[in-house]
Amino acid sequence: MKLMAQLAMVMNLDKCIGCHTCSVTCKQAWTNRSGVEYAWFNNVETRPGQGYPRQYQDQQRWKGGWTLTKRGRLTLRSGSRFKRLLNIFANPDLPEVADYYEPWTYDYDNLLSAPQMDTTPVARPISLITGEDTKITWGANWDDDLGGGPEQIGRDPVLAKVSDKVKLEFQQTFMFYLPRICEHCLNPSCAASCPSGAIYKRSEDGIVLVDQDKCRGWRQCVTGCPYKKIYFNHKTGKAEKCTFCYPRVEVGIPTVCAETCVGRLRYIGVVFYDADAVLAAASVRDDKDLYPSQLGVFLNPHDPRVVAEAERAGISQEWIDAAQASPIYKLIVDYQVALPLHPEYRTMPMVWYIPPLSPMVDALSSTGHDGEDPGNLFGAIDALRIPVEYLAELFTAGDVGPVRASLQRLAAMRAHMRQVNLGEPVDPEIAESVRLTTDEIEAMYRLLAIAKYEHRYVIPSAAGSDAHRLDALATGCSLDSDGGPGMTAFDVMDDKFHLTQQPADGNGVAAPADKERRINLLNWDGKSTNGLFAATPAHRPHTNGAGNGAANEAATEPESAAEPIR
Amino acid sequence: MTTLLWLTLPYVAFTSFVVGHIWRYRHDQFGWTTRSSQSHEGRLLRLGSPLFHFGLLAVLGGHVLGIGVPASWTAAVGVSGEAYHLMSVSFGTLSGLATVAGLAILLYRRFTVTAVRKATTTTDKIMYLLLSTAILTGMLNTLGSNLIGGGYDYRATVSPWFRSLFTLSPQPELMVGIPLSFQIHALVVLVLLAGWPYTRLVHVFSAPVGYLVRPYVVYRTRDVAHPGSRRYARAWETAPPRR
Ligand code: HEM
Ligand code: SF4
Ligand code: SF4
Numbered sequence: 001m002k003l004m005a006q007l008a009m010v011m012n013l014d015k016c017i018g019c020h021t022c023s024v025t026c027k028q029a030w031t032n033r034s035g036v037e038y039a040w041f042n043n044v045e046t047r048p049g050q051g052y053p054r055q056y057q058d059q060q061r062w063k064g065g066w067t068l069t070k071r072g073r074l075t076l077r078s079g080s081r082f083k084r085l086l087n088i089f090a091n092p093d094l095p096e097v098a099d100y101y102e103p104w105t106y107d108y109d110n111l112l113s114a115p116q117m118d119t120t121p122v123a124r125p126i127s128l129i130t131g132e133d134t135k136i137t138w139g140a141n142w143d144d145d146l147g148g149g150p151e152q153i154g155r156d157p158v159l160a161k162v163s164d165k166v167k168l169e170f171q172q173t174f175m176f177y178l179p180r181i182c183e184h185c186l187n188p189s190c191a192a193s194c195p196s197g198a199i200y201k202r203s204e205d206g207i208v209l210v211d212q213d214k215c216r217g218w219r220q221c222v223t224g225c226p227y228k229k230i231y232f233n234h235k236t237g238k239a240e241k242c243t244f245c246y247p248r249v250e251v252g253i254p255t256v257c258a259e260t261c262v263g264r265l266r267y268i269g270v271v272f273y274d275a276d277a278v279l280a281a282a283s284v285r286d287d288k289d290l291y292p293s294q295l296g297v298f299l300n301p302h303d304p305r306v307v308a309e310a311e312r313a314g315i316s317q318e319w320i321d322a323a324q325a326s327p328i329y330k331l332i333v334d335y336q337v338a339l340p341l342h343p344e345y346r347t348m349p350m351v352w353y354i355p356p357l358s359p360m361v362d363a364l365s366s367t368g369h370d371g372e373d374p375g376n377l378f379g380a381i382d383a384l385r386i387p388v389e390y391l392a393e394l395f396t397a398g399d400v401g402p403v404r405a406s407l408q409r410l411a412a413m414r415a416h417m418r419q420v421n422l423g424e425p426v427d428p429e430i431a432e433s434v435r436l437t438t439d440e441i442e443a444m445y446r447l448l449a450i451a452k453y454e455h456r457y458v459i460p461s462a463a464g465s466d467a468h469r470l471d472a473l474a475t476g477c478s479l480d481s482d483g484g485p486g487m488t489a490f491d492v493m494d495d496k497f498h499l500t501q502q503p504a505d506g507n508g509v510a511a512p513a514d515k516e517r518r519i520n521l522l523n524w525d526g527k528s529t530n531g532l533f534a535a536t537p538a539h540r541p542h543t544n545g546a547g548n549g550a551a552n553e554a555a556t557e558p559e560s561a562a563e564p565i566r
Numbered sequence: 567m568t569t570l571l572w573l574t575l576p577y578v579a580f581t582s583f584v585v586g587h588i589w590r591y592r593h594d595q596f597g598w599t600t601r602s603s604q605s606h607e608g609r610l611l612r613l614g615s616p617l618f619h620f621g622l623l624a625v626l627g628g629h630v631l632g633i634g635v636p637a638s639w640t641a642a643v644g645v646s647g648e649a650y651h652l653m654s655v656s657f658g659t660l661s662g663l664a665t666v667a668g669l670a671i672l673l674y675r676r677f678t679v680t681a682v683r684k685a686t687t688t689t690d691k692i693m694y695l696l697l698s699t700a701i702l703t704g705m706l707n708t709l710g711s712n713l714i715g716g717g718y719d720y721r722a723t724v725s726p727w728f729r730s731l732f733t734l735s736p737q738p739e740l741m742v743g744i745p746l747s748f749q750i751h752a753l754v755v756l757v758l759l760a761g762w763p764y765t766r767l768v769h770v771f772s773a774p775v776g777y778l779v780r781p782y783v784v785y786r787t788r789d790v791a792h793p794g795s796r797r798y799a800r801a802w803e804t805a806p807p808r809r
Binding site: 081082085088089090091092094095096097129130131132187188191192194195196197199200201202203204205212213214215216217218219232234235236237238250462 | 595596598599600601602603604605606607608611612613614615616618619620680681684685769772774775776777778780782783784785786787788
């Protein structure tokens with residue numbers, strides 16, 4: 001076993017309002033230079049839609065990511081090393097700037113310097129590539145909010161995988177936003193396709209970077225990345241990509257896109273994984289097994305054997321603590337609501353997504369139903385088959401099971417929290433029906449809905465100090481875990497969610513002794529949050545080994561109004 | 567004059583070639599790139615670039631054989647003068663034609679596709695001029711002298727002269743009186759070599775053969791940044807104010 005730490009992100013799509021703030025702040029920070037005018041390390045695309053660059057998900061055409069050979073070995077879709085060296089003089093699968101869009105500016109000066117005339121002067125668009133007048137025909141988010149209608153949206157490669165009937169219904173049903181950055185994959189095909197070895201994965205935090213000095217401009221990585229998150233700087237002749245804002249995360253602050261996200265929907269944290277298991281996990285035969293197999297490489301940071309292994313690997317206590325408090329691990333493993341983007345590319349991506357439930361709620365409400373009634377909502381998830389199928393094509397290689405499970409958990413959370421908020425008697429069966437306890441579902445609610453800064457971002461600094469190691473020795477409670485030694489993330493989830501068919505035991509959760517924890521929005525006087533949130537019981541025993549909720553309890557404590565809202 | 571052209575110039579060119587590469591490798595890693603223009607235009611490039619490169623690599627291989635290896639050596643392994651000549655002319659012509667065709671496509675593309683033209687620097691233009699002249703005169707030599715003009719045995723003059731430079735017993739007089747087109751070809755190539763390290767042609771020396779044997783995914787530990795230890799001047803510009 002080779003334990004490594006990875007900084008990862010989860011985005012809660014329910015909350016994305018498609019404002020593009022993340023894209024703009026990222027651009028201002030990193031790519032407001034000539035040569036990368038067309039590059040958006042962070043972009044937000046409307047789904048269904050063609051994405052950016054156009055139809056990048058069509059791997060028949062762009063040949064990104066990995067595939068299996070006939071003998072079941074993992075190889076780059078663009079071909080063997082030898083074949084790709086033969087193709088080095090002209091890359092047959094390279095997107096051109098036009099496939100992204102031709103960047104432009106306007107001739108603003110004309111507005112000021114035009115002589116007096118009858119008509120208002122106009123600022124004509126000018127290409128930033130040629131410097132000549134241009135016609136704007138496409139942009140980085142041209143089909144935003146389904147712009148362009150069925151003609152443009154119909155070219156969505158993901159939609160093409162969902163059946164015809166589905167398509168039509170689907171366009172009437174819903175849309176959502178998908179913010180994307182580099183996935184900082186565990187098995188990065190960009191790095192694998194770089195002939196110079198200039199792209200590397202940092203062994204401390206898993207961030208994938210391009211060494212600007214070593215890159216020789218062979219532009220193979222652009223093809224290699226199935227998410228098209230490597231950009232060729234046409235001025236410098238070097239590849240560039242999202243850096244996970246490493247200068248920021250090294251000092252413990254979140255990436256620019258996360259920091260500025262209006263919806264506060266991004267989570268950053270540490271995940272431990274077994275680097276020796278990655279190749280096998282990425283080589284499983286069936287695409288649909290890739291999601292569970294990736295779960296299988298994550299290690300349970302509460303397991304003492306994993307902690308011991310981390311210490312042996314020289315990982316500081318600060319990082320181990322961070323891994324144990326990781327919001328990412330909670331969302332991926334404890335609650336099993338986050339899913340990977342296109343696991344079928346076999347790069348083992350590390351930016352995961354909580355699928356959006358809101359469109360279902362909206363669809364229900366618009367037909368006059370109660371969108372938060374658990375019965376209605378559960379029914380809708382099954383009835384609105386199309387969105388679920390579409391989401392499955394994005395997140396689980398077409399397997400609707402995990403998507404449905406995740407949505408049901410979110411639905412249960414809504415229904416449960418409504419009962420709590422309205423002071424209705426809490427029906428524990430709602431939580432049980434999605435195999436969570438009421439405590440867990442409330443901890444999940446706090447992580448997803450209240451989401452204080454320090455709970456969204458648990459980022460250890462790069463120079464983890466040994467001082468932390470000592471105090472953690474006294475408080476470490478990894479043995480509380482019922483995860484048991486050697487359990488991987490998959491085992492924990494299997495246990496909890498009965499992934500591998502086991503008869504449901506149907507018992508378990510005690511009656512909710514949580515009257516005092518109910519909250520009432522009507523108490524809010526706009527000044528203080530006192531009384532708005534329920535008081536935390538002095539000690540609540542962990543209900544499961546993953547230790548979830550521990551870090552979130554703080555969020556339920558009464559806060560003084562003076563605390564700045566972050 | 568003879569000494570200057572066929573003795574001084576070659577040594578100056580070689581020195582510039584070698585020292586220039588070392589200097590640039592040490593001081594301009596960031597500038598060491600193919601500066602690929604495929605993100606601007608791909609269709610013509612996919613035609614021209616492989617033709618040009620494969621042709622040229624074959625031509626270079628031919629040169630190693632033709633000037634690097636003495637006639638007596640090839641004869642020793644049983645290749646007769648005529649056989650050698652036939653091979654040289656046929657392979658040379660074939661790869662030469664591919665190179666020229668590829669070059670023509672690349673040049674056409676460079677000057678007609680606006681985005682590519684705008685991405686062409688002055689150094690690029692000088693390089694193209696020298697490279698094109700070198701290739702065209704070389705082609706002329708192969709075709710003209712050998713095919714049409716009954717054949718000229720450069721292995722008796724040019725090749726020994728070239729080798730004599732490396733054995734440090736230079737014989738510039740060998741180059742006197744040889745056909746003008748051969749003289750021009752040799753001179754242009756010398757100038758091209760002198761300028762090589764300062765152009766995009768440096769990419770030739772980073773041909774990534776190591777890729778065939780290295781592991782797919784490269785891991786590296788974090789570079790600890792030393793403030794103020796930047797080895798190079800900042801090589802990119804912030805966006806200039808637009809008009
Ligand atoms: C030995 C291995 C070589 C490799 C792997 C190689 C690779 C490349 C690549 C990837 C490009 C960029 C094409 C693009 O996307 O725009 C390029 C361009 C170029 N190479 Fe090479 N090259 C090699 C040898 C040579 C040699 C020996 C020469 C000439 C002496 C040469 C001359 C050029 C020129 C002139 C261009 C610019 C083409 C254009 O865009 O107009 N290359 N090469
Ligand atoms: S998503 Fe990022 S790490 Fe993964 S292959 Fe693409 S560029 Fe590389
Ligand atoms: S800033 Fe946040 S809410 Fe806005 S588009 Fe980006 S991810 Fe969505």
